[in-house]
Amino acid sequence: MTYAGNLKKMTVAQGEPIAYSLALGEDRIDMTTRIGQPLRLHFTGQINCKICGRKIKKAFGEGLCYPDFMNHPANSPCIIRPELCAGHLGQGRDPEWEKTHHVQPHVVYLALSSAVKVGVTRADQVPTRWIDQGASAAIIIAETPYRQLAGLIEVAIKDHLTDKTPWQKMLKNEVAEGVDLVAEKQQALEFLPADLHAFASAKDQIWTFAYPVQAFPDKVKSLNLDKTPTVEGILLGIKGQYLIFDDNRVMNIRRHTGYWVEMD
Numbered sequence: 001m002t003y004a005g006n007l008k009k010m011t012v013a014q015g016e017p018i019a020y021s022l023a024l025g026e027d028r029i030d031m032t033t034r035i036g037q038p039l040r041l042h043f044t045g046q047i048n049c050k051i052c053g054r055k056i057k058k059a060f061g062e063g064l065c066y067p068d069f070m071n072h073p074a075n076s077p078c079i080i081r082p083e084l085c086a087g088h089l090g091q092g093r094d095p096e097w098e099k100t101h102h103v104q105p106h107v108v109y110l111a112l113s114s115a116v117k118v119g120v121t122r123a124d125q126v127p128t129r130w131i132d133q134g135a136s137a138a139i140i141i142a143e144t145p146y147r148q149l150a151g152l153i154e155v156a157i158k159d160h161l162t163d164k165t166p167w168q169k170m171l172k173n174e175v176a177e178g179v180d181l182v183a184e185k186q187q188a189l190e191f192l193p194a195d196l197h198a199f200a201s202a203k204d205q206i207w208t209f210a211y212p213v214q215a216f217p218d219k220v221k222s223l224n225l226d227k228t229p230t231v232e233g234i235l236l237g238i239k240g241q242y243l244i245f246d247d248n249r250v251m252n253i254r255r256h257t258g259y260w261v262e263m264d
Contacts, residue, residue: 002264017212040232043225046260063257073097082151106150108142111135114169120150134170134240139181142199173216213237217248
């Protein structure tokens with residue numbers, strides 16, 4: 001059967017292993033069951049903005065037309081730098097959007113991959129955010145009532161810990177060994193100024209993640225539908241938002257948000 005539609009981020013469900021599904025048009029495809037089987041993706045040349053739906057020649061960011069890339073609140077500077085968020089002050093590109101998305105409980109976390117990284121996400125995105133990043137484990141270190149506070153905590157910590165995930169190492173399943181996330185959490189909290197200590201989380205639950213992968217790549221060859229419109233091969237696994245094919249090839253689904261593809 002051939003499916004067709006605009007690519008968007010795969011939805012995930014925590015499990016052993018994690019379950020992935022991909023929506024194309026009206027269909028929702030269980031991608032986990034496709035692992036170990038041939039898979040073909042063909043880009044038709046059409047791209048639609050994920051915000052307004054208009055046809056575009058080039059996507060900016062992750063599936064945005066240029067006006068939305070420049071003006072939509074989903075791409076405001078505080079998406080990357082949460083400490084800049086002013087939603088709690090009733091400000092921002094769209095105060096109502098800010099109220100729904102940023103004036104909501106957030107968490108600061110440590111996630112484990114090739115190193116321990118610090119990050120921020122909305123509380124209702126736990127554990128989805130960590131799975132999308134391909135983390136092997138994660139722990140919540142602070143809980144805040146809105147985004148800007150979480151950003152201030154992240155800023156205090158990222159002078160000591162990275163806030164980036166090296167995607168090539170993540171896909172090769174290079175995971176730092178001997179890491180005690182509870183101990184890392186306690187050390188990270190020591191970096192906070194006194195006025196932010198009140199937001200430290202008492203939860204020491206460690207989340208762990210098992211991805212549906214038969215074989216990880218030795219080297220990483222990233223596929224780009226703009227350069228290679230047709231991608232086909234054996235799907236060996238999924239980690240983060242990447243499809244892992246044979247011959248060390250990987251494809252970032254989020255990178256191709258809005259691309260109209262046919263899949264069989």
